[in-house]
Amino acid sequence: MNLNNLAISLIELDPENLSDLDAFKKNLVLSKGEARGHLKDVLEQACAEVDAWSGQDLESRQAGIVRLGDLLEQAMEFRGGNLSAVKPEKPQDVPPQTAGSRNFTLSRDFDSDLLNEFIVENMEVATMAESAILDWEKDSGNQELLNTIFRGFHTIKGTSAFLNLDCVKDLAHHVESMLVRVRDGQDNFTRGHADLALKSLDMIKSILERMKSSGPGQQIELPLGLEEMHEALRIFISNIRNSKVNDQSAERADLPGFKELLAQKNGETLPDQPWVVSQAPEPVVESTVRVKIDRLDKLLDTVGELVIAQTMVGQDELVVNGKNHELNKKISQAEKIVRELHDLSMFLRMVPLKGTLQKMVRLARDLSQKNGKIVKIITEGDETEIDRNMVDMLADPLVHLIRNAVDHGIEMPDERQRLGKSSESRIYLTAGNAESSIILTVSDDGRGLSRRKIVDKAMAMGLIDSAERMTDQEVWQMIFHPGFSTAEKVTEVSGRGVGLDVVCRAVEALRGRIEVQNSEGQGCAFIMKMPLTLAxxxxxxxxxxxxxxxxxxxxxxxxxxxxxxxxxxxxxxxxxxxxxxxxxxxxxxxxxxxxxxxxxxxxxxxxxxxxxxxxxxxxxxxxxxxxxxxxxxxxxxxxxxxxxxxxxxxxxxxxxxxxxxxxxxxxxxxxxxxxxx
Amino acid sequence: MNHATAVKENQSISVDSRAGKYLTFFLASEEYGVEILKVQEIIERMPITPVPLTSKYILGVINLRGKIHPVMDLKMKFGMDPTRMTEETCIIVIKTSALMMGVLVDKVSEVVNVASDDIENTPSLGTDVNTEYLLGVGKAGGRVRLLLDIEKVITASDIIHLKKAAETSVPEPKAETI
Incomplete structure (x- = not known):
């Protein structure tokens, strides 16, 4: 049996329930049998601890569990959590693990409409919670935000319990119990909290996505890593619990994000906190009605027809050459209303870009953490509206641009300091309208494009013979060439030279154009201009x-x-x-x-x-x-x-x-x- | 479409599935029928916008209350002379689960109830005539009505012409001038 599992069952152990204790002991003994060397010694100690329980009262048992937790932790350090390479058979009394099975079957009894509604609703809730978590990270003292997150998970838990979706319910439940402790002041907020909450949301979303593509009575494959997620949550909670019992301050300081938290608490201002989404006005509560898109399209069609019918009336000979002044007046009045209706209907399909930009903030956050860069991303123009059909198409190019900015554009903190820049870099993601188009800009204050490198690469690829007569703008355009990359090494996320080609194509598909503004050493900006709607x-x-x-x-x-x-x-x-x-x-x-x-x-x-x-x-x-x-x-x-x-x-x-x-x-x-x- | 195959398999079994109400219309002097359930509406002929690179029998597209639908000349589809527009020419809008399409016919006749006793299987007419679009022949009231498998007619895959042109690589007549 895996040590992780042991640790988890330990956390779930009810000191009052003796049969539970017995089951745990059995597992422990089993593990001991497989262990070698020092690990065996540690587990031996643990067994002795458990043996003593049966004769003890409740309180000393509880203390024993804590000690056992420490022992197990020690043991885990030895073997990185794995007792042996041989996969042991699972004892029957493993704690009820709903995530244990890889597949999950939706009950046949569900109404598919109900299911769809559930998915749509929970997707929305998840998105809302995600954005609240990102805000919470910069303002962890804000109870209101925490409550919003809490409500989100609670809703997900509640509705998924209603549909017997245990996998979702349990996950939400665990996050909830993690958050409860923060809310009630038992734990202090750490970066780890936010990380886990965000990852759980991803998991929930991916389960929902899978459900969307199947119907009632069908089997859904649960996403990989779900079990690990559960474990991570349990272990995270238990770590905090244990650390409470042990030397508190020392343990705490090791938890990720704790130092930042302290710093933040001391200085009221937040400039050091990288994850500030600024320019976010207080949320405007708008009441909305969900309308099926085909009904909307039908409405648009009908209005279009109305405009044509109106024009035909207006251009009728009887009206144009007629002497009936009153009639003409009435017709032009009607025409005015019809035009207004037409303009209005065009905007029905528009949705704000907030959701899309939010995803990018999240992406930049995760990427920069991975890369060890300090990035502050600033979004502007959340409320800019765009045709619903374009939103998805827009996400791809933005992802590539943000990745490029974080991966290539921005320097490592120490390098930035050497160059006399502040170690914290900024990425601006702005959206806005100009005439009948939308302008999206992704800019960073990183190292910018290097004309020399691009020209060298282009010549090496045989794209040009010489760059003497090329303007800067012409040089920048070459980076959109398929397979073009000046990155010295290919990383997990970028450097393959595919990204900007994709960006360019996506923007073209949206009937837009992309421009580059660059100042070497100071950063560069990609400006995308596209029509508001493809309709x-x-x-x-x-x-x-x-x-x-x-x-x-x-x-x-x-x-x-x-x-x-x-x-x-x-x-x-x-x-x-x-x-x-x-x-x-x-x-x-x-x-x-x-x-x-x-x-x-x-x-x-x-x-x-x-x-x-x-x-x-x-x-x-x-x-x-x-x-x-x-x-x-x-x-x-x-x-x-x-x-x-x-x-x-x-x-x-x-x-x-x-x-x-x-x-x-x-x-x-x-x-x-x-x-x- | 299923009807025809089912019938082929069991010639003697009742032909109930083909019985029902049919809208009948004329192509030249022949009377045809389509299942009434597949008819969305009948409209007067209206301006048709030709679409390039489609088969000859696709006349183009029309605007039906804000939606665009293709229209085919049924006579050309069946290898007859192109329809001449008259006062009686009209477009029957056919709706199937997959698509909507208008078919141009010379004249709409009536709605008749065709009982299964009145339906005969299409006789084999040799290779000159393509009978795959026929469900059978209705003979009520001494008139012969050709019952069309309209779904099969309008879902034929040869609507777009370009593929053919590219595949055969023999230049089309219109391309020769280039």
Whole structure:
């Protein structure tokens, strides 16, 4: 039997219950039998201790348990917690370990709706508790925060008990009992408390995640490390208990975070505490209603239709040429309301970025602890809202940027001191709106990008021959190249050169752009700018024959009427346009789409220079009709994956307009060219 | 779809699963029927936006109260001449568990109750005619109605054309000019 298990069963031991004591003794003797050397001696002592119990009264038994705890601890030091490599069979009377089984089956009786609600609700509670823990860490005296955390775990415990989810319930219970002691002043807060609470939340969340993907009656595999988590919690609590009995101050000082705590208590101010999430105003209580997303989408559709219907009424001949002044007034009044409704409905899907930023704070915290760096992360603009569908897509690039900042950007504390910087570094994570886009910035005050290193690496990779004529901005752009990394060593989290490539792609998928601002030795900033929502596309309506298409404005670099001298042909078939000293292939939309009534003379039409960030080409269309903002919709199922069409939109006249996918067009044009040449 | 296979296995067993209410319509002079439960609505023809790179029988997409749905020309799908738009031309919107699609037909006829006694299995018509889309033939009231397995018709995988073009690597006629 594992020493850890022994220690745990010791903690759970009820000194009044003699049969329990017997069971424990049996285990102890078993362990002793397997032990060798000094370990055996220690366990021998322990056995003697237990033997004495049966004749003793309750109090001396209790004292005996404490002594036994010490002995076991000694024993653990010898063998790092493992008695023997051979896995012993589990005695039957091991304390009830709900986490013992790797799998867990959801009862068939659960209503799947109920289950879903439970998951959603507890996810929310867990997130809330997580954010409270992070705040609590910097302000451990705050009873209100502690109570919030407490309530969170309590809710999780309560609801999961209701659903017989023992694995979740027990975990929450243990954390609760750990926190109770802090709340009641029996223990002082330590970093360890926060660590364990956060890790438990992760575990609970991961169990919930697993439940989400399965239904009632299905088996769920419990996440790895759940048992260890339980043990860690028990041992943590027992450590504190034991330390109470033993020399208190000495033991305590060893607990992680205790010194910080003392320091914090003495000086009221908190600047030394790294984990400050500042600029967090007092929580605003907003009442919300949870609405199913498909209902919301339906509402948006209907409002969109209403706008079109309204426009049709407004443009009706009878109204436009009519003499009925009263009617016109009423119609314009209605139109105003409809517009307002439309604007309003667009914002229904917006959610604040708070949750996402919170995750990043947590990530930076964990990473810097691992790396031994002191990082203060400051978030700003929690309340900035963004389309719900984009939130998940945003998390990836942020994770990579934060990792990069902590892992590569920020120097070790001693190095920072040598450089004359404060040993505590800062990462700013700010979000804000500008016009109709959102701007997210991740900046740090670390060592920044090194132009020399990047250029060397780029030359080594054969990306460039010389960097003499390159601007800084051009040099920085190279770090987004796949496989590019100047890190000398690959670590667990970064240095493989994948990260920034991922960031770049994710931002592009969000129709955004990324910029780098750098000052070597002082830090660097990544600025991401993207539209507020993917639901609305800014586009240009182009005409090809009798067809109209929408080209996303973000992909358009320039539209121009070509002169004869700008056009060059290859083999009399392929055409090229000279544009800003470059030769771009010309693709005729009417040929790609087989439209017969379009203009065929390049100089009589329009060339639109488009690019997807990687490649550029010139697209030949008849004319540019207008600029528009449209609500992006999927084409009906079955026709959804036409490679050149990104989606559809309802135009002002009620017909469907197609939004073109620039990358798809370029790819297709290439293919065609290959096929025919 | 299951009906057809079930029938093939047990020719003599009752054909109950095919019996029921059918919406019937005309393609040229032939009368077809679709299960009424799969019909979402019947709409007048409306402007259809063509979608490039789709099969010829996919006419394009329409806006149905803010949702976009594809529309196919059923006659072209069955290898007949393209539908000529008339006053009677309309779009039957079919809804299956997987998708919604409009089918363009020449004329909608009526809703009939087809009893199992009136249903005959599709006779084998040789290789020229593809009968895999037919559930059977209804013969109520002396008229022959071809009962369609509409789900099979609209979930056919050949909607998007590009793949084919790329696979065959033979340039399409329209590509030759490039």
């Amino acid at each position: 609305i596309t800014d586009g240009m309506v182009v005409k090809v024959g009798s067809q109209r298409y929408i080209l996303p404005t973000g992909n358009i670099q320039k539209a121009l009427r070509p002169a004869e001298s700008d056009i060059h042909t290859v083999n009399q078939r392929a055409e090229m346009l000279s544009f800003r000293d470059e030769l771009l292939p010309v693709f005729r939309l009417h040929r790609l789409f087989n439209i017969s009534d379009a203009k065929t003379e390049l100089i009589s039409g329009l060339l639109v220079v488009i690019g997807d960030g990687q490649e550029c080409c010139a697209l030949f269309v008849d004319d540019l009709l207008s600029q528009t903002q449209v609500v992006t919709k999927l084409l009906g199922k079955g026709i959804n994956n036409v490679p050149v069409v990104a989606g559809g939109a309802i135009m002002g006249d009620g017909t469907v307009g197609l939004i073109l996918d620039v990358t798809g067009i370029i790819n297709m044009a290439r293919q065609r060219l290959n096929v025919t040449t």
